Amino acid sequence: MPTTPEQASARHAAPQRVTARRGRTRRRLLDAALEVFAETGFGRSTVEQICERAGYTRGAFYSNFVSLDELFLAMWEERSARMLDDLRAALADVPSAPPREAVQAALAAIPVEDAWYRVSAEFTAHALRNPSLRDVVVAREQAIQDTVLPVVVAALERAGRRVADPAALGHALVAVHDGTAVQVLLEPDAAAVHERRAALFLNVLDAYSTPAPPDRPPTAPPTSPS
Amino acid sequence: MPTTPEQASARHAAPQRVTARRGRTRRRLLDAALEVFAETGFGRSTVEQICERAGYTRGAFYSNFVSLDELFLAMWEERSARMLDDLRAALADVPSAPPREAVQAALAAIPVEDAWYRVSAEFTAHALRNPSLRDVVVAREQAIQDTVLPVVVAALERAGRRVADPAALGHALVAVHDGTAVQVLLEPDAAAVHERRAALFLNVLDAYSTPAPPDRPPTAPPTSPS
DNA sequence: TGCATCGGATACGTTCATGTATCGAAAGCC
DNA sequence: GGCTTTCGATACATGAACGTATCCGATGCA
Known part of the structure; x- marks a missing residue:
């Protein structure tokens, strides 16, 4: 059973309301991840590569995922x-x-x-x-x-x-x-x-x-x- | 056609005589590499992990191989x-x-x-x-x-x-x-x-x-x- | 056995990726 | 439209891996 979308992004407590842009960034990060993993290999890929490809900085990543492994699975x-x-x-x-x-x-x-x-x-x-x-x-x-x-x-x-x-x-x-x-x-x-x-x-x-x-x-x- | 054993280890010029221990270390590094790559994945493996597993320091590695990629191929x-x-x-x-x-x-x-x-x-x-x-x-x-x-x-x-x-x-x-x-x-x-x-x-x-x-x-x- | 060469160990400096803590702008609610 | 919450950007500190330059013990040859 896959992790629920909320719990993945828990910062301090789960956010009470979720904005629309969050969905967009998550999607772009996921798309970028496929490309970067394919080009570089999972093990060699870095958080920054993926964020750059998606048009964000690392802050966006750590706000949406806990680790590269979690992103890989998602x-x-x-x-x-x-x-x-x-x-x-x-x-x-x-x-x-x-x-x-x-x-x-x-x-x-x-x-x-x-x-x-x-x-x-x-x-x-x-x-x-x-x-x-x-x-x-x-x-x-x-x-x-x-x-x-x-x-x-x-x-x-x-x-x-x-x-x-x-x-x-x-x-x-x-x-x-x-x-x-x-x-x-x-x-x-x-x-x-x-x-x-x-x-x-x-x-x-x-x-x-x-x-x-x-x-x-x-x-x-x-x-x-x- | 695989690389010849000499050219891989070129330091300054190709060594004139090759000792017996070189073969041993090369073999142990190769064996350790398989284990480490299998456990950790190629992309996540480091030179030091392999050397440690083989019982050497990084000096031995760089004396025998140019890069992790070369070791992987070999x-x-x-x-x-x-x-x-x-x-x-x-x-x-x-x-x-x-x-x-x-x-x-x-x-x-x-x-x-x-x-x-x-x-x-x-x-x-x-x-x-x-x-x-x-x-x-x-x-x-x-x-x-x-x-x-x-x-x-x-x-x-x-x-x-x-x-x-x-x-x-x-x-x-x-x-x-x-x-x-x-x-x-x-x-x-x-x-x-x-x-x-x-x-x-x-x-x-x-x-x-x-x-x-x-x-x-x-x-x-x-x-x-x- | 002595000597020249080889090969691995050690000790750097450097670069790069990570994760966190904080800040400011955008988004939603009234 | 003001106010609050969310979310991504920025800045920072830390650690890890790299590659090289050098040194010294091991090895082979005469």
């Missing part, structure tokens, strides 16, 4: 939640296409952003050192699966396939996503990498589902789904 | 080369087993070490910011594939399967390895994670190979390979 939670929303929206947009097109559309809608990748890779590594952060990451991955799986399972069913072990498929999809994201970023210009990525997703979808006994005979597919 | 190259050797050895040990056992044996032989994972995740993120480091990482991944693929392809052939696109299989295996390694570290006690990991590897091996037309009819397998 930023990660916000961005990863946003990414999850984007994912949800992208999946809702391409519900009825056949598997191959659906996968390509979904991958195109969730571009691999290298700034975010760098930051989240570092955050994951950081979380492995800190039990409470570790739990946060695990919970987020669970949320991702809870979002993705129903859509994917439904889409596969429309294509006449049944998923025997949804949890296994969920983990496999996440692993493939993460693993191939690195490859995409390492060789950003290679079209082959993107194709292999999409192909791997398709293979996984195929491997984790079986042709369902047609309750009502489905429209015979012109090409086999594999 | 350490990564050494460890990842060592890991590649271990992998080679592990693959050589289990050549003739059927796919399922072979995969499990290989995964057991290459345990997911969290210290190394943390460090290499950070290194990868770091490399994405630095073109020359990026090339180093790409080259290393290529080397891994060149090591793994022949063995895997041969093993599959013994099992009566042919690999159509070895490069695609190589990338898929690396992606799956990296992606599932995180999951293993995030939930170290869950046996299910390990099983899903092995299953995913098997699925990939299966998806990227096809039953080969038997040149000589193979001994009929009692159970199907999948």
